[in-house]
Amino acid sequence: MKQNIIAIDVMGGDNAPYETIKGSIDAINENKDIKLILVGKEDIINQELQKYQYNKEQLIVQNATQVIETTESPTSAIREKKDSSIVVGLKLLKEEKAKAFVSAGSTGALLTGATVIIKRIKGVERPALATLIPNANNGYTFLIDSGANMDCKPSYLPNFAKMGKIYMENIMKINNPKVAIVNVGSEKEKGDTFTKEAYELLEQTKNINFVGNIEGREIPAGEADIVVCDGFVGNVILKLSEGIVKTFSQVVKKEITSNILYSIGGVLSKGAFKNIKKKFDYAEVGGAPFLGLKSLVVKAHGSSNAKAIKSAINQCYKFIESDIATKIENAILEDNNL
Amino acid sequence: MKQNIIAIDVMGGDNAPYETIKGSIDAINENKDIKLILVGKEDIINQELQKYQYNKEQLIVQNATQVIETTESPTSAIREKKDSSIVVGLKLLKEEKAKAFVSAGSTGALLTGATVIIKRIKGVERPALATLIPNANNGYTFLIDSGANMDCKPSYLPNFAKMGKIYMENIMKINNPKVAIVNVGSEKEKGDTFTKEAYELLEQTKNINFVGNIEGREIPAGEADIVVCDGFVGNVILKLSEGIVKTFSQVVKKEITSNILYSIGGVLSKGAFKNIKKKFDYAEVGGAPFLGLKSLVVKAHGSSNAKAIKSAINQCYKFIESDIATKIENAILEDNNL
Numbered sequence: 001m002k003q004n005i006i007a008i009d010v011m012g013g014d015n016a017p018y019e020t021i022k023g024s025i026d027a028i029n030e031n032k033d034i035k036l037i038l039v040g041k042e043d044i045i046n047q048e049l050q051k052y053q054y055n056k057e058q059l060i061v062q063n064a065t066q067v068i069e070t071t072e073s074p075t076s077a078i079r080e081k082k083d084s085s086i087v088v089g090l091k092l093l094k095e096e097k098a099k100a101f102v103s104a105g106s107t108g109a110l111l112t113g114a115t116v117i118i119k120r121i122k123g124v125e126r127p128a129l130a131t132l133i134p135n136a137n138n139g140y141t142f143l144i145d146s147g148a149n150m151d152c153k154p155s156y157l158p159n160f161a162k163m164g165k166i167y168m169e170n171i172m173k174i175n176n177p178k179v180a181i182v183n184v185g186s187e188k189e190k191g192d193t194f195t196k197e198a199y200e201l202l203e204q205t206k207n208i209n210f211v212g213n214i215e216g217r218e219i220p221a222g223e224a225d226i227v228v229c230d231g232f233v234g235n236v237i238l239k240l241s242e243g244i245v246k247t248f249s250q251v252v253k254k255e256i257t258s259n260i261l262y263s264i265g266g267v268l269s270k271g272a273f274k275n276i277k278k279k280f281d282y283a284e285v286g287g288a289p290f291l292g293l294k295s296l297v298v299k300a301h302g303s304s305n306a307k308a309i310k311s312a313i314n315q316c317y318k319f320i321e322s323d324i325a326t327k328i329e330n331a332i333l334e335d336n337n338l
Numbered sequence: 339m340k341q342n343i344i345a346i347d348v349m350g351g352d353n354a355p356y357e358t359i360k361g362s363i364d365a366i367n368e369n370k371d372i373k374l375i376l377v378g379k380e381d382i383i384n385q386e387l388q389k390y391q392y393n394k395e396q397l398i399v400q401n402a403t404q405v406i407e408t409t410e411s412p413t414s415a416i417r418e419k420k421d422s423s424i425v426v427g428l429k430l431l432k433e434e435k436a437k438a439f440v441s442a443g444s445t446g447a448l449l450t451g452a453t454v455i456i457k458r459i460k461g462v463e464r465p466a467l468a469t470l471i472p473n474a475n476n477g478y479t480f481l482i483d484s485g486a487n488m489d490c491k492p493s494y495l496p497n498f499a500k501m502g503k504i505y506m507e508n509i510m511k512i513n514n515p516k517v518a519i520v521n522v523g524s525e526k527e528k529g530d531t532f533t534k535e536a537y538e539l540l541e542q543t544k545n546i547n548f549v550g551n552i553e554g555r556e557i558p559a560g561e562a563d564i565v566v567c568d569g570f571v572g573n574v575i576l577k578l579s580e581g582i583v584k585t586f587s588q589v590v591k592k593e594i595t596s597n598i599l600y601s602i603g604g605v606l607s608k609g610a611f612k613n614i615k616k617k618f619d620y621a622e623v624g625g626a627p628f629l630g631l632k633s634l635v636v637k638a639h640g641s642s643n644a645k646a647i648k649s650a651i652n653q654c655y656k657f658i659e660s661d662i663a664t665k666i667e668n669a670i671l672e673d674n675n676l
Contacts, residue, residue, distance in 0.1 A: 071525055136585040147522060150530035184485060184573040187409055192488035192570045216577030220585035232530045233574060235522040239554030240575060244582045247474040247558035251617065252590075255610035265606025272593035272600040279589065 004033055006316045007098035010040035011067045011085040012105020014303045017041075020104065021048045023309025028058040030310075034317055037062050037098055039089040064088035067105075070302070074108035078116060086110055090117040093295045100316040102287055104300035104309070111148050114290055114297045121329045123336040125153070127292035128160045128231070129299060130167065132285050133241055137222025142168055142177075144228050146288060147235035154197035157181070157228045158205040162335060163291040163328050164226040165208055170322050177225035180214035182233055188212065194230060202228070207335065245280045286311030289319065292332075296325045342371055344654045345436035348378035349405045349423040350443020352641045355379075358442065359386045361647025366396040368648075372655055375436055377402050377427040402426035405443075408640070412446035416454060424448055428455040431633045438654040440625055442638035442647070449486050452628055452635045459667045461674040463491070465630035466498045467569070467637060468505065469576055470623050475560025480506055480515075482566050484626060485573035492535035495519065495566050496543040500673060501629040502564040503546055504666050509656060515563035518552035520571055526550065532568060540566070545673065583618045624649030627657065630670075634663045 008024050010017045017040055024036050035058050038045050042063040049061075066084040068077040081087060086105055090113050092098045103110050111127065120127060128145035135141045144160040145152060161179045168177040181199055183191045188199060190213065202210045214224050219237065229237070252273075256266035266273075286308065287298035296319050300312040319325070346362050348355045355378055362374050373396050376383050380401040387399075404422040406415040419425060424443055428451050430436040441448050449465065458465060466483035473479045482498040483490060499517045506515040519537055521529045526537060528551065540548045552562050557575065567575070590611075594604035604611075624646065625636035634657050638650040657663070 070523075073527075136589055150522070182574060184488070184570060184577075185408075189411075192568075195570070215581075216574040216579075217581030217584070219578060220581045230530075232522060232533070233571060236520060236554040236571060236575065237578060239522075240557060240578055241554075241582060243553075243555030243558045244579060245586065246555070248583065248586055248614075248618075251474055251614055252610075255613050256607055258610065262607040262610040265603040265608075265610070268603025268606065269594055269600040270603075272590075272596065272603070275593050276586075276589055280586075 005035045005098045007037040007089045007092045007101045009085045009089050009103035010038045012103045019306045023306035025052045027310045027313040039064050039085045068109045070106040074112040077109050078113045099320045100296035102298045102312050104304045118293045118295050123332050124292035127290045130291045131288040134280050135222030142226045145231035145234045146238045149231035152230040157198040160228045161208045166328050176209045178211045179208050179226045180224035182229035183213035286315035343373045343436045345375040345427045345430045345439045347423045347427050347441035348376045350441045357644045361644035363390045365648045365651040375400050377423045406447045408444040412450040415447050416451045437658045438634035440636045440650050442642045456631045456633050461670050462630035465628045468629045469626040472618050473560030480564045483569035483572045484576045487569035490568040495536045498566045499546045501666050508660050514547050516549045517546050517564045518562035520567035521551035624653035
C-alpha cells in the first residue's frame with residue numbers, strides 16, 4: 001500500500017467544490033510527500049483543476065456521480081447513493097487505495113457510511129467525533145464526542161477517553177493528559193443520570209488520568225486536556241464556542257470603529273488582534289477525526305474554506321505519519337484483552 | 339401587605355456576607371422605594387451594618403442561625419436546617435412578609451425549598467431557572483432551563499416557553515418573542531430523543547411564537563429571544579458563555595500588553611472595551627428568577643459581588659412593580675383551563 005495518499009470528498013460542505021479543490025492544491029503545493037485523490041464529479045473537478053499549477057503526480061481524480069445532502073437521512077442516503085462522493089471515498093479507504101478520507105459533508109452520513117464500510121475497532125461500541133477546540137492555556141482541548149452520537153450511553157465514555165489519550169500523547173505530545181467529564185458542578189454527586197453513571201465508569205477506567213467533573217466555564221481556560229460528554233452536549237459546546245468567538249469579534253470590531261480615537265487605537269493594536277484571531281481560528285485546527293474506526297476518517301467543518309481543507313489534509317498527513325489509527329486500535333484491544 | 343419588601347439571603351454565595359450586605363445597602367441608598375429584610379446571622383449582619391450609612395426604615399434584620407452549603411444534599415438540608423437563611427427567607431415570602439426572595443446560595447437547596455415552601459403554579463410540572471444572557475443583537479436571550487432540572491422531560495418545555503414569553507413581554511418589552519429549542523441542526527428531525535419529542539410538543543403549543551431549532555452558534559447572535567432546553571444543557575450553555583467571554587477578555591488583555599505599540603492602541607481604544615465589557619457583564623443582569631413558583635424567588639450568581647446583588651434587587655423591584663408572578667400564574671391557569 002502506498003504511503004500518504006489521502007482521499008478528499010470534493011462535493012461535501014458549504015464551499016464545495018471550489019474551496020475544497022483550492023485547499024487541496026495548496027496542500028500538495030506545500031508538501032511534496034502528500035498525494036491526493038479528489039472524489040466527486042470528474043467533469044467539474046477537471047474543469048476547476050485547469051485554473052491551478054501543480055505536480056500532476058500528486059493528484060488523481062476519482063469520479064463519483066452522486067452527492068449526499070445534509071438534509072438527507074444518513075442511513076437511506078448511504079444505502080441508496082452508492083456512487084456518492086462519501087461512499088466512493090470510504091471504499092477507497094476500505095480497499096487501502098487511500099490511508100485517510102476527509103469530508104466536509106453530512107456528519108451523519110459520514111458516520112453511518114464509515115461504520116458500515118470501514119467498521120469499528122473491536123471493543124468500541126460507537127465511534128466518536130473528536131474535535132480540538134482552542135483554549136487559553138496556549139493549546140487545545142480535545143472534545144469527545146462533539147456530535148456523532150445523540151443519546152450516548154454512559155458505557156461509551158471510557159473508550160472515548162482512552163482513544164483521546166492516545167491521540168493527545170502521540171499527535172499533540174501531551175503526556176498523561178487530564179480527562180474530565182462535562183457537568184454542572186464540581187462535586188461527584190452533581191449532574192443528570194447519564195453523567196453520574198459515566199463518572200462512575202470513568203473513575204474505574206485504568207490507564208487514564210481522570211480528574212473528575214469540568215463545568216462549562218472551566219473548559220475555555222484549558223483546565224482539562226480531554227473533555228468527554230454526550231454527543232448532543234458536545235455539539236452544543238463546539239458550536240456555541242464558535243458562535244461566541246465570532247459574535248465577540250464582531251462586537252469588538254463594531255465598537256472599535258464607532259469613533260475616531262478608538263479606530264486609531266484599533267489600527268495600532270491590529271497585530272494583537274491578528275494573533276488572537278489566529279489563536280481562536282477554527283480553520284487552523286483542520287478536521288475532526290472519528291475515533292474508533294479501523295481507518296482514518298476526518299470530518300472537516302461544514303463551512304470549511306480552502307485554509308481549513310488544507311489544515312485538515314495536513315492533519316491527516318500527521319496522523320498517517322504517526323500511524324495513529326493502528327496505535328489506537330492496539331491500545332483498545334490490549335486494554336480490553338481482545 | 340406592604341409593597342416592595344425584598345428578603346435577601348445574606349449567607350449564600352462565595353462573597354457572602356460582606357458583598358451581599360454592601361450590594362443591599364447600595365440598592366436602598368439608590369432607591370427609596372425598596373425595603374429589605376436581610377436574612378442571616380444577626381450578630382454578623384449587625385456588626386457589618388455599622389460600616390454603612392443608610393435609612394434605617396428601609397432595612398430590617400431577620401436572624402437565621404444556620405447556613406446551607408452548596409455541597410449539602412438539597413433535600414436533607416431543607417428538611418434538617420429549619421433555621422437556615424434559605425428556609426427562613428422562603429418562609430418570609432410564604433407568609434407574605436416579603437414580596438420576593440433573593441439568594442446566591444445553593445441552587446438545588448433554593449429550588450427544593452421553594453418547591454416545598456412556596457409551591458408551584460398549578461399546571462407547571464417543574465419550575466425552571468431562567469437566565470438572561472447577553473447577545474450581540476443589543477439585548478438579551480432568555481435561557482430556560484439554565485440549571486434547575488437535570489433529566490428534564492419533554493413535557494416541561496411548553497410551560498418554560500409560555501412563562502418565558504410573559505416575562506419577555508412584560509419585563510423586557512419584547513412583543514411576541516421568538517422561541518427556539520437548542521439542537522444540533524436546523525432540521526426538525528435532528529437531535530436526541532428528548533429534543534425531538536420536545537420539538538413536537540412546542541410545535542403544538544398555542545400562543546407562543548415557536549421558530550424551531552437553534553444551534554449553539556446562533557445563540558450569541560440573538561437569533562431567538564427565548565431559548566428552551568434541558569437544565570443540564572442550559573447550565574453548560576450559561577457557564578460556557580461566561581467562561582469564553584472571561585477567557586477571551588484575558589487573552590485580549592495579554593496580547594494588547596505584549597508590546598508597546600499595541601499598548602498605546604489599547605489605551606486609545608479603552609472606551610470601546612469598557613462598552614464591550616458592560617455589554618457582556620453578567621453582574622449587570624442581576625439574578626435569574628425561578629419561573630413557575632407562586633411567588634418570586636431569584637437566584638443570584640454564586641460568585642455575585644455587591645454590584646450583582648444590587649442588580650438582582652433592582653430586578654426584583656421591577657418584577658414586583660409589574661406583578662410578573664401573578665401575570666405568569668394567570669396565563670398558565672388560563673392556557674390550561676384551570
